[in-house]
Structures are given as C-alpha cells and as structure tokens.
Amino acid sequence: MSEKSETGQMDAEEALMRRVFRDFNISVSQHKLWVALYCFVVVAATAVVVFSQTSYYRAEATLLIDPNLVQDPAEQKSLANLDLQVAVIRSPELADKVIEKANLLTDPEFAEGPDPRQHFSENLETAVEKTNNTIQIYYLNEDPEKAALIANEIAETFLKFKSTKSSGLSVESIDSLQQQVKQQMDKLSVIKTKIAELNKANPDLGGESVVGDQIKYLNNEYIKTDARILQLKTTIAELESLIQNGGSVESSPYAASHPRVRAKLDRLREAELEVVQLEQEYRGMHPAVLKAQTKRNALQQTLDEEKTQLLTELRAEQKTSEATLEQLRQNIQKLQTQEKELTPQKLEYKNLLAEETSVSETVKLLNSQISKTSVAASYKQTGIEILSYASVPQSPFKPDRPKAILLAFVFAVFSSLGFIFLRCYMDKSFRLDEDIEELLMKPFLGHLPSVRSQKDGVTPVFRDEKESVFFYNYLRLACANMNFLNTEQGGKQSIMVTSSRPGEGKTFVAYHLAHAYAREGRVTVLIDTDFCRSSLSYLFPQPEVKRPGLHDYLMENAKLEQIIEETTQKNLYLIRSQEAEFSAPHALRSERMKDLLRDLKNYMDVIVLDAPPTLTVSDAVALGEIVDMRVFVIEWGKTPREVVQRAISRVAPGNLVPACVILNKVKNIGGSYYSQYRHYYSGKKEKRNFETK
Structure with a gap:
C-alpha cells in the first residue's frame, strides 16, 4: 500500500509540474510584451544610474619578491611572508611618505576630505600571488594619469623603504x-x-x-x-x-x-x-x-x-x-x-x-x-624588484557599465520569468479546460468571458461589437454542449446552476443561459431557488401586486399558475423564490418539487434553476438529486481547486446525473487561451465530443 501511495504521489507531483510549465509557457507568450517592457525599464534605469556615477580608473603596478637574494635569515623570513609585505604597503607610515612625495595634499580630492590618509587607504587595493611571489598594487582615481602616478610612487616608495631597512651591513x-x-x-x-x-x-x-x-x-x-x-x-x-x-x-x-x-x-x-x-x-x-x-x-x-x-x-x-x-x-x-x-x-x-x-x-x-x-x-x-610599472588605464574600472547593464538585463529576464513561474506555481485555480477534465473528471461546457456589467450585475456592457459577438458565441456554445449531453431526455431538460461559494457568477450564468435558450425559440423557465439570499428575483421588474413564490408553492400555499409569470423576453418565464428565513433542502427534494419539475416539462422546453452555493447551504445538494443536469460555475483564475473539488464531491459524487463545468469571468479573451474557439466560430472547429466520466 505504501508503494502504491508513493507512486500515486509522485504521479500527482509530476502532473502538477506539467501543468505549471504549461501555464508558464502560456503566460510568457501572453505577457511577452510586458516582460520586454519590464526588461527595458530595468536596463534603462540601470544605465541611467551607472552613467550618472563618477568613473574611477585603476592603475596596476607589480612587485617581485625574492627572499633568496637576501643574506640575513631574518629578512628572508620577513620577505617570504607576503601578507606582511602587504601590511607594510598599506601602513600609515608608507601612506604619509607617498602623500608627501606625490604632493597629494594640494589635490582637492585629498584636501577636502577630513583624513587624507584614510582617503588614500580606501582607494588602495592589493593582491597577492603566492605561486609567483608577486604583489599587485592597485590604485583608484578619477584621473587615469594620477592613478598610474600614485601606483608607481607606492611601488618605488616601498622599494626604497625596504632597501633602507635591509641594507644595514x-x-x-x-x-x-x-x-x-x-x-x-x-x-x-x-x-x-x-x-x-x-x-x-x-x-x-x-x-x-x-x-x-x-x-x-x-x-x-x-x-x-x-x-x-x-x-x-x-x-x-x-x-x-x-x-x-x-x-x-x-x-x-x-x-x-x-x-x-x-x-x-x-x-x-x-x-x-x-x-x-x-x-x-x-x-x-x-x-x-x-x-x-x-x-x-x-x-x-x-x-x-x-x-x-x-x-x-x-x-x-x-x-x-x-x-x-x-x-x-x-x-x-x-x-x-x-x-x-x-x-x-x-x-x-x-x-x-x-x-x-x-x-x-x-x-x-x-x-x-x-x-x-x-x-x-x-x-x-x-x-624586491618592480616587475612592471603602472601604465595609464584607458577605460574606467568602476562602474563597469557594460557589465552592469548586462547583469541588469539578466536580472530583469530571470526575475520576470521567475515571477511568472512562481505565479503559475502558486496559482491553484482553474484556467484551462484540460485541468477541469483531468482533475474534476467532469465534462467542460465552455467559457464565459469577463465583461463589465451594469449595477444589476447581470446586464453586460460591451466595449465594442467584437466583445459582444465573442460573449454570445461562447454562451451559445455552452448551450449547444448541454443539449449534446442531454439527448436522452427528448430535448427537454432541467438544469441546476450552482457554484462553490458566493461571488463566482452562478446567477449571471443562469440568467444568460435562460435568455440564450429563449432566444433560440425554446420555451424556458428560470427558477430562483435561493430562499435565503435571493438576487435573481430582483433582476426582473417587480409586479404591481405581490405574487407568491417557489417557497409558497412548496409549502402548499400557492398553485403553479400563481407562481409562474412572463418576462419581457419572449419564450422566457420566471418563478421567484420569495426569500425565507432559512433554507429548505427537505422541501427542494420533496415530492412536490419533483411534481413541479414534471409539470413544467409539459409546458417548457428548458428549466433553469438558480441554486445557492454548494458550500454555503445544502440546497444545491438536494436539487442535484432531482434535476437532469448539474452545471457547476467556477470563477476563472480565482476559485481554488481544493474548494471546487470539495463542492463537486457534495453536489455530484457520482455520474448518474450529468454534471458539467462552466468557467466564468475568463480574461484575456481572444488570447492564446481561446484561439481554438475563434476557429470554432469561423467554422473550422468540429463539434466537441464529450464523454461522461
């Protein structure tokens, strides 16, 4: 059992990484212009910073240390310690001699500072090559000629200092x-x-x-x-x-x-x-x-x-x-x-x-x-011998502008790609139909693009005609896929629309599905089954005389003819819920509710039920037992996969009744995610083949 569980875990991790890299490739393709802009901004900002900085030139002089040329054993031991010689080169005594001999106190760079010796030491660098017994002396200065002059002066002063000290005999x-x-x-x-x-x-x-x-x-x-x-x-x-x-x-x-x-x-x-x-x-x-x-x-x-x-x-x-x-x-x-x-x-x-x-x-x-x-x-x-004198440097040592710009470009590329990869890795929501069919094992009906809406929340406000065409085409595609899945019901079907949690747009989807069926000439009734938080009933004009609703009907306080009403949309009828103080899952799965659906099928072609969110109340679970199809609305790029899987396991644990998924509020419409559907609308895509899993 443990081996099987480990194998299953490895397969799950491998599938996760495949999805991450797939989403990463898609995101990079979609956001390549933003990535290029980000890289340009980073490189431009780096270029501005490095070109605004003062250029420093570094001159290099090399000393050769050979202890074998000295007779005194103590001096031989001293010369063999190159770190000790570096300490002598960087000593305050030698710094004072170089400053005095090179007349650096007249230089504004040294005169304006509080301590010329400290400024001298900050610009002095040394490096030791023990394999060759050499010491490199580097000096940084804004003036390349002055940098070479000071580096040579340091080497000569050190040579004279050691010569005076070691030539007592x-x-x-x-x-x-x-x-x-x-x-x-x-x-x-x-x-x-x-x-x-x-x-x-x-x-x-x-x-x-x-x-x-x-x-x-x-x-x-x-x-x-x-x-x-x-x-x-x-x-x-x-x-x-x-x-x-x-x-x-x-x-x-x-x-x-x-x-x-x-x-x-x-x-x-x-x-x-x-x-x-x-x-x-x-x-x-x-x-x-x-x-x-x-x-x-x-x-x-x-x-x-x-x-x-x-x-x-x-x-x-x-x-x-x-x-x-x-x-x-x-x-x-x-x-x-x-x-x-x-x-x-x-x-x-x-x-x-x-x-x-x-x-x-x-x-x-x-x-x-x-x-x-x-x-x-x-x-x-x-x-000690001066192996090579410092020459006047031709290019600045720091800032290294080409290197800084190259590093900025590399950083910008990797940081942008890393951010996209991290975003894809941390994204636990649904974005592609492949993920839905692979993880949820449910048929995918289609996408509904993210559009702006009026204050009522369901009436879309399109920017142009193209956006309107895309939206209604996607809506008709979802209806066609539902018809394809429900061929055994003689063309008449009851559809429950629900979601995992509030705010995913299930009322929006139910509203537009009902209107889409009505525009196709099919007699459709839209039923609001949310007793605790009804919103669908308020999307339609309120009657002058208050009418009973679904709750009244289920409580046997009204008849079917009293609760059904016509709307301004041809072929579309409405049954309001009439809010109650508590949910009534027992009433929704009662024989009276079953009789209601059975009677409505005698007059209606399509019954669309707007059910409450699955994880909020258990009304959707009760309705799912008596409808022909359960449509699950998932908000694109937001609802976590674990939440969706837990909700679907409650409302559609088996495959006796078809359960399908619609991705709502899909962004980047017309991008690489949805290029296949543009081919569909142009007649280049064959009809989708669904299998109930």
Whole structure:
C-alpha cells in the first residue's frame, strides 16, 4: 500500500509540474510584451544610474619578491611572508611618505576630505600571488594619469623603504671605506706639501737617471702588486664571511661577476623556471617535477661549492702576489744601494713621488670598491624588484557599465520569468479546460468571458461589437454542449446552476443561459431557488401586486399558475423564490418539487434553476438529486481547486446525473487561451465530443 501511495504521489507531483510549465509557457507568450517592457525599464534605469556615477580608473603596478637574494635569515623570513609585505604597503607610515612625495595634499580630492590618509587607504587595493611571489598594487582615481602616478610612487616608495631597512651591513661597509678614503687623502695632501717644499728648495730635483727610472718602474709594479694584495684580502674576507653566514653567491660582487658563477647562475635560473612551470602543470610528486627539482638542487649545490673553489683560488693568488711583492722590494733595495751618487734630497724626492703614486692608486681602489658596494646594496640585498610599472588605464574600472547593464538585463529576464513561474506555481485555480477534465473528471461546457456589467450585475456592457459577438458565441456554445449531453431526455431538460461559494457568477450564468435558450425559440423557465439570499428575483421588474413564490408553492400555499409569470423576453418565464428565513433542502427534494419539475416539462422546453452555493447551504445538494443536469460555475483564475473539488464531491459524487463545468469571468479573451474557439466560430472547429466520466 505504501508503494502504491508513493507512486500515486509522485504521479500527482509530476502532473502538477506539467501543468505549471504549461501555464508558464502560456503566460510568457501572453505577457511577452510586458516582460520586454519590464526588461527595458530595468536596463534603462540601470544605465541611467551607472552613467550618472563618477568613473574611477585603476592603475596596476607589480612587485617581485625574492627572499633568496637576501643574506640575513631574518629578512628572508620577513620577505617570504607576503601578507606582511602587504601590511607594510598599506601602513600609515608608507601612506604619509607617498602623500608627501606625490604632493597629494594640494589635490582637492585629498584636501577636502577630513583624513587624507584614510582617503588614500580606501582607494588602495592589493593582491597577492603566492605561486609567483608577486604583489599587485592597485590604485583608484578619477584621473587615469594620477592613478598610474600614485601606483608607481607606492611601488618605488616601498622599494626604497625596504632597501633602507635591509641594507644595514652595506651601509656600514660603505662608511668604513669612505673613512679609509679620507685618511688616504689626508696622507696624500701631506706628501704633496713635502714635494712642493723640496721643489722650491732644489729646483734641479726633476732630473732622473736610468737607475731612477728603473726604481720608478719597480715602485709602480710594487704599488700595483700591493694594491692587488689589498684587494685580494678584502675579497677573501668577504667570501669567508659569506661562507660563514651561509649567504648566496650573488651577494658577493666578485663572485657574481666571475664567468663560471654567472654561467651557473644562468643555468640555475633556467632550472628554477622549469620547476615553477612543471609545478603549475603537474602535481608536486610528479616524476617530471621531481626530476626538475633534483636538477635544480644539483646546480644549487655546485654553485655553493663554487664559493670554496673561488676562495682557494684567491688564496693561491694572494700567496703568489706576496712573493712577487717581496721580490720587487728586494730589487728596489738593490737599485737604491747602487744609486750612491744620488743625494739625500733626490732620494727623498723620489721616495715621496713613489709614495704619492701609491696613495693615489689606493684612493682610486677604495672609490671603486665603494661604487661596487653601493650597486650591490641597491638591489641584491633588498630582494624586491618592480616587475612592471603602472601604465595609464584607458577605460574606467568602476562602474563597469557594460557589465552592469548586462547583469541588469539578466536580472530583469530571470526575475520576470521567475515571477511568472512562481505565479503559475502558486496559482491553484482553474484556467484551462484540460485541468477541469483531468482533475474534476467532469465534462467542460465552455467559457464565459469577463465583461463589465451594469449595477444589476447581470446586464453586460460591451466595449465594442467584437466583445459582444465573442460573449454570445461562447454562451451559445455552452448551450449547444448541454443539449449534446442531454439527448436522452427528448430535448427537454432541467438544469441546476450552482457554484462553490458566493461571488463566482452562478446567477449571471443562469440568467444568460435562460435568455440564450429563449432566444433560440425554446420555451424556458428560470427558477430562483435561493430562499435565503435571493438576487435573481430582483433582476426582473417587480409586479404591481405581490405574487407568491417557489417557497409558497412548496409549502402548499400557492398553485403553479400563481407562481409562474412572463418576462419581457419572449419564450422566457420566471418563478421567484420569495426569500425565507432559512433554507429548505427537505422541501427542494420533496415530492412536490419533483411534481413541479414534471409539470413544467409539459409546458417548457428548458428549466433553469438558480441554486445557492454548494458550500454555503445544502440546497444545491438536494436539487442535484432531482434535476437532469448539474452545471457547476467556477470563477476563472480565482476559485481554488481544493474548494471546487470539495463542492463537486457534495453536489455530484457520482455520474448518474450529468454534471458539467462552466468557467466564468475568463480574461484575456481572444488570447492564446481561446484561439481554438475563434476557429470554432469561423467554422473550422468540429463539434466537441464529450464523454461522461
């Protein structure tokens, strides 16, 4: 049983969704112009809003962070934390430097605000790419050129800030070298003063002998060798410090400029690039990645071993230079002993000249060392490089007008379709004859279009002749379908018209059905059976003398001839109800009511009974037992299906007496819902075939 109930529930849900999608397609087809108008309004409003907003341009500068270029382990750890570097870029200290350097306080955009630093931070954006060790710096501004200028200024200020902070060792080295240069310059000044005094006292000191030339030459070689030894000592000390601290080979100017090191560095960079590319393409443990990492590690190891090899070569060269220096010193002493004919003044003069040359060369060497150290400190010790400067943006970053308009269009389309779908899903009323025949299992007689009416509620007021033609054609179609269903009664029939609840138009339908039959030439009587709330009786002119009604007849207080009266419509007669204080279902199903219907059929072709609503009182249930046909009026698009099903189950639980349905107050007449009926009126539709289910 449970499986059958679950299967039935699934079938019901599937049928519900089929009806929802069917109604959705029909509604979209009917309201496509409104959907298009709604989309146009939303897109137009969005366009007005986005085009009225101020355009902001975004400039982008990119920084490359490489911790391997820094010797200090603490600085390496700091550079490896990209989020920390972003915090430095967004720090108030850096913001103040950029504002001051770019002279932004003179800009009205910054000057008018309460806090220039806050305005600067609101327009600054950063993004981190950890796979590439890059930081993107974005800056928004109304002026594209100013946006690019500020973005570049932020990158340069950050680079200088980190360079100043991380190059403490290089600054100390440069200060030491500059102090040595100052000492050598003071010494050179003293030597030049002595030479000037000797030239003034002995003008003939300028003549030189062959021995003097040789001594001068040897002195020059001695100086060069001594300077070379000094340079070797400095380089050896630098390499020993580099090996002791575990720094990179690139941190040493001598090692970085060595041909073997440069070649190995190039190969190492290629290997590192290959590893990065393979890691992006494959997973970390892929054989290709492992192979590339092994190659890179091997190259790194050979590069580290190169430091020891270079130190060994420099020490050997230092030893050779010291031996050469000692040999030169001995040769100079020999020549000086041979120079006995030289006077002490000449000897002193030549010594001063040699010392002057030596000091000058030392000053040049120290200045060269200062330049190299400064160049190394400008890049290699910061680990930061401006990978790309910001260019002037050509199109605004926000608002993104094409994107906003596209999103508005998509939103308008989906919201309108979603609203239509939700409306169809939540709509539990009847709109199509297919739903009536599928859910109620009752024949469908036809539609009655929604028309305006006069104060009496039943006299239609048509806008034009077309609406009048449609209305009466639909009415005649309903009458023809009822005749088709009642062929077994010899052409005469009693029809009860009721509804689920008040306000659905069952009196309107009964009134016009009776008039339609009368206009066809069939003698028709319209009976008002609503004792508690009669409205049909007041639609006709009241007689001068009050006549008894149906209630009086059923209570045996009047005869048939007394309660029936003619109307202004030819072939149409009326029996009023004469309101009572309570309903009388027992009287409506009594033998006297049956006799009334049987007697009326002797004189009338069609008997139309206007019964009270089914769920209000049980009068319609009583009448349904004695009439030939029960017509159920449903208000189109309003009465819930559950209410209709409950009402029909009361008035027509079986199929012994035909029970049919009329949809009343149908809107969108002439639309896709009813196109099939226009074909019917033009003679292109065959007669409807009903089966009593």
